[in-house]
Amino acid sequence: MGDILHWSQTKSEDFLGREEMKTKNPWHRPWIICISVFFVAGIIAMVVVAVVQNKPLHQKYKYGIVLDAGSSHTSLYIYQWPAEKENNTGMVQQKLACNVKGKGISSYSPEPKKAGESLKECMDKARDTIPNHRHHETPVYLGATAGMRLLKMENDTASEKVLESVEQFLQTYPFSYQGARIITGQEEGAFGWITVNYLNDYLRKASGTLGALDLGGASTQITFVSGQNLESPDNSIDFRLYGNDYQLYTHSFLCYGKDQVLKLSLANEIQSTNQQLTDNITLQDPCFHKGYKATKTFEDVFNSPCVRGLRLTQNKFVHVGLGDGEACHAAVRKVFNDSRCTHSTCSFNGVFQPPVEGKFGAFSAFYFVMNFLNLTSYPLDVAKEQLARYCATPWNTIIQNHPNVKEKYLSEYCFSGTYILTLLEDGYNFTSKNWKDIEFIKQIGDSDAGWTLGYMLNLTNMIPAEVPDTPPLPYGGYVTLMVLLSLMILVLGLLACKVFRRPTGSTQKEII
Numbered sequence: 001m002g003d004i005l006h007w008s009q010t011k012s013e014d015f016l017g018r019e020e021m022k023t024k025n026p027w028h029r030p031w032i033i034c035i036s037v038f039f040v041a042g043i044i045a046m047v048v049v050a051v052v053q054n055k056p057l058h059q060k061y062k063y064g065i066v067l068d069a070g071s072s073h074t075s076l077y078i079y080q081w082p083a084e085k086e087n088n089t090g091m092v093q094q095k096l097a098c099n100v101k102g103k104g105i106s107s108y109s110p111e112p113k114k115a116g117e118s119l120k121e122c123m124d125k126a127r128d129t130i131p132n133h134r135h136h137e138t139p140v141y142l143g144a145t146a147g148m149r150l151l152k153m154e155n156d157t158a159s160e161k162v163l164e165s166v167e168q169f170l171q172t173y174p175f176s177y178q179g180a181r182i183i184t185g186q187e188e189g190a191f192g193w194i195t196v197n198y199l200n201d202y203l204r205k206a207s208g209t210l211g212a213l214d215l216g217g218a219s220t221q222i223t224f225v226s227g228q229n230l231e232s233p234d235n236s237i238d239f240r241l242y243g244n245d246y247q248l249y250t251h252s253f254l255c256y257g258k259d260q261v262l263k264l265s266l267a268n269e270i271q272s273t274n275q276q277l278t279d280n281i282t283l284q285d286p287c288f289h290k291g292y293k294a295t296k297t298f299e300d301v302f303n304s305p306c307v308r309g310l311r312l313t314q315n316k317f318v319h320v321g322l323g324d325g326e327a328c329h330a331a332v333r334k335v336f337n338d339s340r341c342t343h344s345t346c347s348f349n350g351v352f353q354p355p356v357e358g359k360f361g362a363f364s365a366f367y368f369v370m371n372f373l374n375l376t377s378y379p380l381d382v383a384k385e386q387l388a389r390y391c392a393t394p395w396n397t398i399i400q401n402h403p404n405v406k407e408k409y410l411s412e413y414c415f416s417g418t419y420i421l422t423l424l425e426d427g428y429n430f431t432s433k434n435w436k437d438i439e440f441i442k443q444i445g446d447s448d449a450g451w452t453l454g455y456m457l458n459l460t461n462m463i464p465a466e467v468p469d470t471p472p473l474p475y476g477g478y479v480t481l482m483v484l485l486s487l488m489i490l491v492l493g494l495l496a497c498k499v500f501r502r503p504t505g506s507t508q509k510e511i512i
């Protein structure tokens with residue numbers, strides 16, 4: 001019996017010991033296991049949901065198309081930006097640039113139908129580049145510049161017909177057509193300024209901005225932030241972008257693009273030859289290389305509203321180069337009229353301009369010409385010397401040295417370079433001191449400098465007046481914080497379990 005009793009006592013002690021162990025070890029309780037599993041699963045789920053929900057959406061882009069219908073040619077640009085980051089600055093990038101073959105749309109005024117068709121190749125490329133499911137929401141804008149401004153001045157109906165032609169053609173594509181119009185010189189200047197400052201990410205930092213110098217074939221624009229009183233309202237534009245106010249000075253000189261100035265300059269020289277303007281007069285031109293000789297018609301020179309004077313028909317003249325840089329500078333200077341300035345300071349032709357301020361980006365033909373002449377990084381005096389040497393190089397040598405450059409461009413670089421230096425120094429009043437503030441640029445990042453990006457950003461409201469609300473933490477920081485906090489909760493939970501278990505056990509014992 002005693003044994004049995006002893007046995008049963010031992011058994012019951014053993015049983016009580018195991019019961020005590022069960023009480024001490026919470027993992028033996030199914031409900032604690034359940035809670036713990038749910039707790040851990042909940043934390044993992046929370047982290048996973050946070051990561052997945054906030055994961056940057058790769059490859060999901062939106063697109064916009066802008067056609068720059070310039071006086072000499074049309075270019076199509078496709079821009080892209082991450083679909084979920086429309087209002088963040090610096091997000092829009094150029095995806096594709098396509099140069100339309102042939103001349104600018106204004107040259108199609110005798111057969112306007114062809115203006116639209118000329119855009120086919122680049123528009124097809126745009127259709128192939130942009131994913132199909134984005135086509136219907138991709139805006140297409142066409143902006144025409146000085147070539148069309150001149151055509152409108154000459155023949156309003158002809159310019160309307162050309163615009164109708166491109167309008168009808170663009171509407172045959174599956175994109176969201178937003179209009180084709182002639183933009184003003186002010187818009188051209190201001191949107192060029194927005195482009196270069198957006199691409200440099202200067203708009204959110206109130207630290208400084210980049211002035212914009214744009215040289216086209218038929219007009220040129222200068223735009224910069226000026227601290228001076230802007231005496232002429234036509235030259236003043238106010239912007240509020242990302243919470244910063246900007247007062248811009250801008251001016252567009254119609255007829256002062258490099259192709260129109262060449263006509264102006266030739267017309268001046270022709271008229272000052274004092275020869276009877278009949279067939280086969282010879283024009284000796286210091287801005288063309290020695291040995292250059294070409295037969296041109298007077299109409300080539302006088303067929304523009306920029307060139308006042310004789311409207312001569314098919315009569316021809318022989319254009320002969322002299323290759324004299326200094327004489328070329330003197331000839332080019334004559335296209336600027338400095339006599340009448342009714343403001344405190346002027347650039348030229350009586351146009352108000354405060355003194356240039358800050359750094360400038362010079363693009364389009366400023367870049368093409370200065371880059372070809374290899375003059376982008378020299379002081380003004382050195383650039384002048386080098387240009388004079390280039391102008392004095394015989395035409396034969398020039399052709400031999402550049403067999404792959406279009407002869408029309410090649411023959412005009414001496415003139416264009418001289419015009420650029422004269423425009424910047426004598427026109428806009430840059431000096432050898434602030435010459436280094438001009439940077440000749442083609443692109444910023446992968447995007448071309450020009451008015452088109454600024455135009456699209458403005459029309460799609462992608463640059464807000466006020467700073468947009470952004471999450472206080474960057475994505476990486478947010479995820480890290482979530483993980484750390486979750487781990488902390490997990491550890492605290494486990495600790496709490498342990499701490500909670502011990503005192504409860506001893507209290508129970510004390511009560512018993």
Ligand SMILES: O=c1[nH]cnc2c1ncn2[C@@H]1O[C@H](COP(=O)(O)OP(=O)(O)O)[C@@H](O)[C@H]1O
Nearest residue numbers: 070071072073145146216217218219257365368
């Ligand atoms: O590679 C090049 N070398 C020299 N000039 C160029 C080159 N590419 C374009 N250009 C010139 O740049 C200018 C572009 O002007 P655009 O056609 O934009 O006229 P716009 O802005 O006055 O309407 C034209 O004078 C054109 O000849």
Ligand SMILES: [Ca+2]
Nearest residue numbers: 070145216364
């Ligand atoms: Ca242009």
